[in-house]
Amino acid sequence: MAPPRKSRLPKPLPEGFILMDTERKRWRLGKVIGQGGFGLIYLASQEVDRAVAEDSDYVIKVEYQENGPLFSELKFYQRAAKAGSIQKWKRDRGLDFLGIPTYWGSGLAEHQNLRYRFMAMDRLGSDLQKICESGGGRLKKATVLQLGQRLVDVLEYIHDNEYVHADIKAANVMLGYRDPDQVYLADYGLSYRYCPDGVHKEYKENPKKGHNGTMEYTSLDAHKGLGPSRRSDLQILGFCLLHWLCGSLPWDGVLKHPAQVQEAKARLMDNLPDSVLELSVDGAVTDEVALFLLHVKTLDYQDKPDYQLLKALLTKGVTGRLDFSVPAGSAGRNPRSRDKKAEPARTRPEPVEVDYEDPDRRKTKAVPARYIRGPPLRNDHPQQDPVPPAVRRTLKQRSRGAHEDEGSEEEAEARPKAIPACYLRGPPVSRGARPKQV
Template identity: 55%
Template structure:
């Protein structure tokens, strides 16, 4: 377990040299920020002084006993190794994955106090700063692109058994030298949801409820349940809804967590209507409603279908004719430029339009834009109607085809039954005939055997008779020869 949290540490002097666990030395520059429990300094490798404007590293410092930096450090050591991130990008065919590069850590002593520090790459402005500068509203394509980039990061984190736990605009930063790169930073509340591949059990703990940033924290966190993968996705959905609409339904209850929980529960129970009702006319919130609907169906320990979630946002980007890798246009925009409309159905937005008319736009220009927007809306409606009619005709054809198939199948079934019946009848008829034929066959074989035995008896008698005849013939010849011999003998005796 990480140590308990404490207050902000005393600042370290600028130019202080610290040595990390790998014996590398880092020089602290000026302090550029602070978090809930730590300080952030610019840093440069080595002991020499460098140009701080070009510093490519920062050092996060907390008291050694504090918990957030300890948790963040463990996340980087276990789940965010540069080699692992590079391999993941190759497998997923990504050009970039928004996790800051970890460079080192260590313990340093100053003024009889122990500090823990961690070195990571330097990042640029946070998204919250840009969001507020733009009047708390982003363009449709920007929100969809932001959501898609964060989904890729969350998929990697979740596959490494971790939860981020505190997704918000303040923790999403632009790259230091490339503002098109977005990083999900600050893993002080990261949580290992499945140590040793055993998921944490669902258990409500009211005393630990409402943890995290109240605007975006998940329903599970409100109930004191340990965070899970669905918690991160739910938080991301709330963030996207805020970026797209400029407000959330529970903003007026932030000092009353129970009312915030009630409002979030109501929103999730009545999806997708609840999202479309709060979204300004023209805002593309359909994708956000789909994502939250999928999150709502997820089990506490169930693995999300990241591919499906990413496809929802990719399809939305295709409709805006933007690509995932396109440059993120964070230029300041009005609500009209962000969502393509001028007149709104909501009372709160009507006030802002009237203010725009009074201060920045002539009435004629706003009316012309309204007419143009109305014409576009009608064109879209006609296109939708044509698509629906085409789908209706296709459905009818499919229905007719299905009926034909059913009739054909039924006819084949009838013919099959008829054939089976004929087969059964023939079998019944042929069975006695087969028995009769087998009986006749056996009788014929017996007769054949008898005839074969008689032939053999006749053959033996014939051979005996033939032998007797041969013997008689031999005897007759023998006597003839003897008689001739006697006659010749008598003649010879007579002559002498």
């Protein structure tokens, strides 16, 4: 008997129901503690002779067998999220922690003529979306940069295992159940094997598959219908960091129009770094995120990113535990509001609103040279610049574009000026005079 087609969520299994996974481990279901688009999440325990404790460290996701998201997620976990693989990676990279939930088992079950698929994994805590909403839509800058570093570690691991996540967002970033300073990237229902058996997927646009993913953050590759790649994940992460830092994105007002969202993202990427620097808010300058996205822009579709460089761009001396307290000026602020009159005056520019009828209405401003070179090093830390000189030059060249004449006055004076052509062939020739014959 097939499940009702109109019912997205499965009919709940009874509390205390016993499941057996493919390795013949037995699991006891507790109460339902959450749900996704197509499945339910239960507390679970391997102690099948007693009720599942409220503080259990395991959960089990359950969907109808015919549904696709859990099947896709399960394939990722089976290939990349086994405890032994994660531990080996941490040892090899010298990491104390890696934010990927551990896979503990999976299988099929049947109850009242309905067939289910299930997967057992680590229990996680609250998601970042709830924290952002409670803080007026923004997070402190140091916290955003720390989250970025930790998520780059996760992406490096899953990319090395031939997968991309393709749906990074605050709702899929979870804190640890026991330790809220641990951050996990969860929900691999849209994960994509971009490099099966070491062979990268070809660049092939498909408009019929365009705009997949979460509209606020999905990559320009996805807007074009390309299969997700490593650069896609990093671009999505960059958009997330920008949102968490500023509380809004320039395309928030047109999310129901995918083509307009795509155009706004392309405009932002084409005009880096000033397009991102203009979005800075009080107490949260966006220079690190601008450099992060600028480096992502240099990547070709099949390129392997320099993950250590990306982490270095987000470092800037941030240490310690995550601080999720409300940033100054964010309390009671509605991140979706576009009523500029209701907001207090700011010393920094407001986020750029895109005018689709007149794209050239808003002219970009020249960017101070200090931003092109990246975040300044602190004087009390004379260690070597983490950004290699060659990459620094590449980022600088990418950022110039229409700003060839930008820079400080001192730099302008020191820069050699172009020599008029008439001086390249000898003494200047007066207007109208005939050159002397030799």
